[in-house]
Amino acid sequence: MKNNTFIVIQREFMTRVSKKSFVILTILMPFIFAALIVVPLWLSSIKDDAQRTVVVVDRTAHYLSAFKDDKSYRFVPAAAMLPEYRSDTTEVEAVVNIEANLAQNPKAVKIYSRGEVSADLLSYVTNVLNEQVRRDKLQAYGVHGLDQIIEDVQATLEIGTVKWNDEGEESSSNTHIAIAAGFLFTFMIYMFVMSYGGMVMQSVMEEKTNRIVELMVSSVKPFQLMMGKIVGVALVGFVQLLIWGVMLAVILSLCSVAFGWDVAAMSEAQGAMMAGAQGTLPTMDTADAEMLMALLNLPFAELGIMFVLYFVGGYLLYASFFAAVGASINAQEDSSQFVMPVVLIMLFGLYAAMYSVENTDGPLAFWASMFPLTSPIVMMVRIPFDVPLWQELLSLGLLYGTALLFVWVGARIYRVGILMYGKKPSLREMLKWLRYK
Amino acid sequence: MHNSETFLSASHIVKRYAEHTALDDVSIEVQRGKIFGLLGPNGAGKTTLIRILNRITAPDSGHVVFDGHDFAPEDVARIGYLPEERGLYKKMKVGEQAVYLARLKGLSTQEAKQRLHQWFERFDIMPWWDKKLEELSKGMQQKVQFVITVLHEPSLLIFDEPFSGFDPVNAELLKREILALKEKGHTVIFSTHNMASVEDICDEMALIHRSKVALSGNVAEVKKRFRTGKYELVCVGDEQLVDTENYKVLSHVATDGVQRYLLHKAEGLTNSELVALLAQKAEIRHFSEQLPSMHEIFLKTVQSHEE
Numbered sequence: 001m002k003n004n005t006f007i008v009i010q011r012e013f014m015t016r017v018s019k020k021s022f023v024i025l026t027i028l029m030p031f032i033f034a035a036l037i038v039v040p041l042w043l044s045s046i047k048d049d050a051q052r053t054v055v056v057v058d059r060t061a062h063y064l065s066a067f068k069d070d071k072s073y074r075f076v077p078a079a080a081m082l083p084e085y086r087s088d089t090t091e092v093e094a095v096v097n098i099e100a101n102l103a104q105n106p107k108a109v110k111i112y113s114r115g116e117v118s119a120d121l122l123s124y125v126t127n128v129l130n131e132q133v134r135r136d137k138l139q140a141y142g143v144h145g146l147d148q149i150i151e152d153v154q155a156t157l158e159i160g161t162v163k164w165n166d167e168g169e170e171s172s173s174n175t176h177i178a179i180a181a182g183f184l185f186t187f188m189i190y191m192f193v194m195s196y197g198g199m200v201m202q203s204v205m206e207e208k209t210n211r212i213v214e215l216m217v218s219s220v221k222p223f224q225l226m227m228g229k230i231v232g233v234a235l236v237g238f239v240q241l242l243i244w245g246v247m248l249a250v251i252l253s254l255c256s257v258a259f260g261w262d263v264a265a266m267s268e269a270q271g272a273m274m275a276g277a278q279g280t281l282p283t284m285d286t287a288d289a290e291m292l293m294a295l296l297n298l299p300f301a302e303l304g305i306m307f308v309l310y311f312v313g314g315y316l317l318y319a320s321f322f323a324a325v326g327a328s329i330n331a332q333e334d335s336s337q338f339v340m341p342v343v344l345i346m347l348f349g350l351y352a353a354m355y356s357v358e359n360t361d362g363p364l365a366f367w368a369s370m371f372p373l374t375s376p377i378v379m380m381v382r383i384p385f386d387v388p389l390w391q392e393l394l395s396l397g398l399l400y401g402t403a404l405l406f407v408w409v410g411a412r413i414y415r416v417g418i419l420m421y422g423k424k425p426s427l428r429e430m431l432k433w434l435r436y437k
Numbered sequence: 438m439h440n441s442e443t444f445l446s447a448s449h450i451v452k453r454y455a456e457h458t459a460l461d462d463v464s465i466e467v468q469r470g471k472i473f474g475l476l477g478p479n480g481a482g483k484t485t486l487i488r489i490l491n492r493i494t495a496p497d498s499g500h501v502v503f504d505g506h507d508f509a510p511e512d513v514a515r516i517g518y519l520p521e522e523r524g525l526y527k528k529m530k531v532g533e534q535a536v537y538l539a540r541l542k543g544l545s546t547q548e549a550k551q552r553l554h555q556w557f558e559r560f561d562i563m564p565w566w567d568k569k570l571e572e573l574s575k576g577m578q579q580k581v582q583f584v585i586t587v588l589h590e591p592s593l594l595i596f597d598e599p600f601s602g603f604d605p606v607n608a609e610l611l612k613r614e615i616l617a618l619k620e621k622g623h624t625v626i627f628s629t630h631n632m633a634s635v636e637d638i639c640d641e642m643a644l645i646h647r648s649k650v651a652l653s654g655n656v657a658e659v660k661k662r663f664r665t666g667k668y669e670l671v672c673v674g675d676e677q678l679v680d681t682e683n684y685k686v687l688s689h690v691a692t693d694g695v696q697r698y699l700l701h702k703a704e705g706l707t708n709s710e711l712v713a714l715l716a717q718k719a720e721i722r723h724f725s726e727q728l729p730s731m732h733e734i735f736l737k738t739v740q741s742h743e744e
Contacts, residue, residue: 004541007537007540007541008541011537015528015529206526207526210524210525210526210527211520211522211523211524212524212525212526213524214493214518214520214522214524215518215520215524215525215538215585216541217491217493218491218492218493218513218516218518218520219513219514219538219541219542220541221510419488419493419494421522429455432455436454
């Protein structure tokens, strides 16, 4: 009877993995995600080929020359606002009407258009006029050669960030890369816990509503059945991660062939840079090189281990909760009452993670990464920024302690709930179930 | 009283839920190789008792002895259970889920497949092995469910309302199979509120009413206990019977020289004494004691407890 848990795990795993939808979705998912990021970017980058006409009515005749035609807009001077600009047959996209000297009266400019004024036109016009007004004001001080002076004092700084490690060595780091990596892991934990936790609930409910559960518990202990489900579904998640990992590796290596990136050379160059020599890479400019190096400098081993630990802990906690809910209710519709609060907590975790990025050692980041219901989500954004070991251990300890408590409570509710039909139980009744023998 | 061996005994079982007591000091004894009927109106506590005997729930107090030893977790592999609420995985293939459920009862995959092939051939459902359960007709699903219940050849079979939901053809098949299982030495517990089926197939019975055992024993003995003292008599001859100190005539119909009587026997008289007395008076064609049906006993017991 002891290997019954294993038999249950096997079934839960196999029925999911052998589904066509699983295979297809697993393979498509990275592409869907990539598409979600790339497509809007791409769409916004597409400009209309047609050059639109913008009429500039400049009563001061001072600003007109500042407007330069570009690919999207052609600026046409006009003496006055004509009624034909308003007609629906007009070719004119918008009319910029400047009525007075803007240095004295900043409100003396308006853009008229039949439709909504497009954001890039507005920002272009604003920039052009701002710049002109600034020059005019400077001119008014009458200092000779001020323009050149201003030009001269303006400097573009590029601030590189360098992190000291414990051995006192330097390594190039990139805050943006660290944020992105942290977010990726945070988001993955959030997604996985939600969708796989939901899967556990679905599976429990299916057995209950199919009424097969009574037959099941006559051969398997309810705890074995519940854990078999939780573990089986988790394994599906790991397989999915593994497939994605392999796909990522394949895609990266394909890219490196296609773009001539040489990862091995990269790490050598990095070594050279450490030694103080200015490493220059033949195929890549230094910005790209630094980015890649920052990527390589992420604490991958730590991130990986922590991801697995937080994934398992968080999943265990939420999955047992979902299992208990699935066992207690009789219809899908009843689930929202119990699931809503938990979704809210997880959403809070996600937002806390976003704000924690700005101050990874601040109080919000600290407490949210200690609180077991949010720690799996929040801690992942902090790890690329070096979290003290004691915090990691404390947070993990709290998480696993709570997870085990949830498993225990969940199992007691599950055990009674799966055999209860009829009306939806109240929370008070469910607490009573804890005491049943 | 019983010379046969006890296979399962549950003594002084108490099970309380938050609002009510489901079982209050219930004791039953199930004999090896016999069919035991567990009767009772809905909500009497039958399902709770069955769940305890399946180790699905534990009693608050009381003791279960299974095949001579204290009830242990391993024993569930020796029990086959057909729950009242039937159900299997709708989306799973028939053969696959039968193997899965058999493995949970301790069979190896090999063994399970081999036995399933035999049963499926026998029930003519082999072509459905690779179909999803939801594609099967209700009747076929029921056959599959029955096969799953008995596949691991359990020593004890528990059927909860086995005939409910079965069509007449399958119900008859099921009845035959249950009796065949008994022949092979399996012990069967049979829970129902359909009294007629008890008379047909049960050897022993217990009637549970309001969380307590209201009546129990050998089915024949129970019926005897509820004797009404009424007899049917058919005889030929012209002489007509009249009330005596030994019996009373409750009704009399005469057709074509055949007399039909319903008699009430006086207490203290045995059946053979009554027959002897009657034989002196008339030429007996038919003589039988009117035993109450289990249905009547059931109603009588339940009513007497209500009062």
